Amino acid sequence: MNRHTLLFLSAALGATALPALAEVPRVVTDIPVVHSLVQQVMGTLGQPALLLAAGGDPHHYQLRPSDARSLQEADLLVWVGPALTPWLERPAADLAAKGNALALLDQPGTRRQDFAGGAHDHDDDIHDHDHDHEGHDHAHGEEGHHHSGVDPHAWLDPGNGAAWVQAIAQALSARDPEHAATYAANAEQAAAGIAALDGELQAALAPAKGKRFVVFHDAYGYFTSHFGLEPAIAVSLGDASTPSAARLKAIRAEIGAEGAACAFPEANHDPRLIAAVTEGSAVRSGGALDPEGSAAAPGPGLYAELLRGMAGTLADCLGQN
Numbered sequence: 001m002n003r004h005t006l007l008f009l010s011a012a013l014g015a016t017a018l019p020a021l022a023e024v025p026r027v028v029t030d031i032p033v034v035h036s037l038v039q040q041v042m043g044t045l046g047q048p049a050l051l052l053a054a055g056g057d058p059h060h061y062q063l064r065p066s067d068a069r070s071l072q073e074a075d076l077l078v079w080v081g082p083a084l085t086p087w088l089e090r091p092a093a094d095l096a097a098k099g100n101a102l103a104l105l106d107q108p109g110t111r112r113q114d115f116a117g118g119a120h121d122h123d124d125d126i127h128d129h130d131h132d133h134e135g136h137d138h139a140h141g142e143e144g145h146h147h148s149g150v151d152p153h154a155w156l157d158p159g160n161g162a163a164w165v166q167a168i169a170q171a172l173s174a175r176d177p178e179h180a181a182t183y184a185a186n187a188e189q190a191a192a193g194i195a196a197l198d199g200e201l202q203a204a205l206a207p208a209k210g211k212r213f214v215v216f217h218d219a220y221g222y223f224t225s226h227f228g229l230e231p232a233i234a235v236s237l238g239d240a241s242t243p244s245a246a247r248l249k250a251i252r253a254e255i256g257a258e259g260a261a262c263a264f265p266e267a268n269h270d271p272r273l274i275a276a277v278t279e280g281s282a283v284r285s286g287g288a289l290d291p292e293g294s295a296a297a298p299g300p301g302l303y304a305e306l307l308r309g310m311a312g313t314l315a316d317c318l319g320q321n
Helices: 002-015 033-044 063-074 087-098 158-175 177-202 221-229 243-258 272-278 301-317
Strands: 027-029 077-078 101-103 137-141 144-148 213-217 233-234 262-264
Touching: 002 077, 027 033, 033 158, 033 301, 077 087, 077 137, 077 272, 087 101, 087 137, 087 262, 101 158, 158 177, 158 221, 177 301, 213 272, 213 301, 221 301, 233 243, 233 272, 243 272, 262 301
Parallel strands: 027 077, 077 101, 213 233, 213 262
Antiparallel strands: 137 144
């Protein structure tokens, strides 16, 4: 047996002796914000799939055949929950039955609150609170529209973002123990980054405090309460449904009574509704807000970009004398 043959056999035997590399879980996410948080935790180990394409509306979306295939092949679905994406409820239930779904709104440490019409915050220990998984309630009457139930836009509170990266790391580690240390370290780094961002935005938003403002839909309660801003006056309801003529009339009256300073349209929605309710008033026009990150490029930096952009847009207009 010559030297080259011995080298070949040694290499072959050495290769067979190596342990097989663990397969990183195939992860599917619902919206760009969740995709960003998952990507931060996975790091270079893998790339999560994103269901909601750029410009999509999380409240009113229809799964494509490619989405259905991704869900069928998923080892883990990470999503906010049915209150935000009701179109995902059935496939999520199928995955949850196999232990392959993580609803972030239901995770311990999540601060939940009602929509603007609600009366209270929900306890951090969400397992002690039985909420409606079929979605939120609507009541329509002569007094106007009342939108109730748990507000699903919880990522706009940075404290929830920090809690969610930890929950994501635990879910990934349970399916891929070999990389548990990496997931944990990435989650710690992500949480530290969110905490630093929180402090930055607290300072940036100081000029915006004490001033009322108008937004397209009821999605900003977590952001305003966390940063000590005045509640937003929402033209549309929390699911971005089209407001009635009666609601538009009521909003115009509220804008005048509250002395709103600025009005902000929303990415991927018709700005004419905002223009209609502020026409003839002294309300200034601000830039477009993007609470779901649907107009930003997907990736690990999207979450910080979304919060920083929202804070900057609000401060730019509300901070004017």
